Amino acid sequence: MRDCDAYAVASRDIVFESFDGEAVVLNLANGKYFGFSDSGSRVWQALSSGVDAQALIGLAAGGSTIDAAELGDFISQLLELELLVRSEAAAQPLPGELPAELAATSEPLTVSIHDDLADLIIVDPIHEVEEPLGWPAVKQAS
Template identity: 80%
Template sequence: MRHANVYTIASKDIVFESFDGEAVVLDLSSGKYFGFSDSGSRIWQALSSGVDAQALIGLTAGASTIGPAELDGFVSQLVELRLLTRSDAPAQPLPGDLLAALAATSEPLNVSVHDDLADLIIVDPIHEVEEPLGWPAVKQAS
């Protein structure tokens, strides 16, 4: 049976870290990194850990409630950016602390894309450097 509303991180090149509740996601293959609003960070953490997207509808984020259209738009954006993909895995339970964390947020669901450091991020600092210069001087193709 397919669990159509369960997602997983799209590839091993997608890594993320949470800093004081704010998620920063990095795509090592493209060098792009992604920032989320505070509510977006909470939803990202739930979705990337396998919580069924439908379980997030109706939760309170800041002064508003997350509606189906808003959540669908956010999830679609994450899938389009190749950060998440559908999963056949069973849904994970909704974390108990998510409700309080979402209620304390103040911003609507949002993701921002940054590529200003892409050239440095995609350089392999061990193998792709000019020997005498070192990193971050990219080795020129022969």
């Protein structure tokens, strides 16, 4: 990792919500959705808001501390899945509650990938209404 590693959500097609502290990320372009372990959810929320990745190293999570290799692997996976991209924007400060939230987690950093609803998500009747095509419009696979 570089001296300052800030990240941003990769595109407008990536949407996410937190449900009782668990982050669910949806890629509207390909219909895949992603679940995170409890510690992964906290780290996703920090990274997607522009927190410097270096600030996360050494924090307690999943019964241990986050080391550079584990965080690097997690970030690499998020980059490979095209959920995050490197950002040149100034890194945001570490949220004050994050260390305590991570210390209370019980699972290591993980991402689970789901595509069982991809066909339904790609046929997005809410967002893809075009007058000449009617409703719903089916997105063409890229």
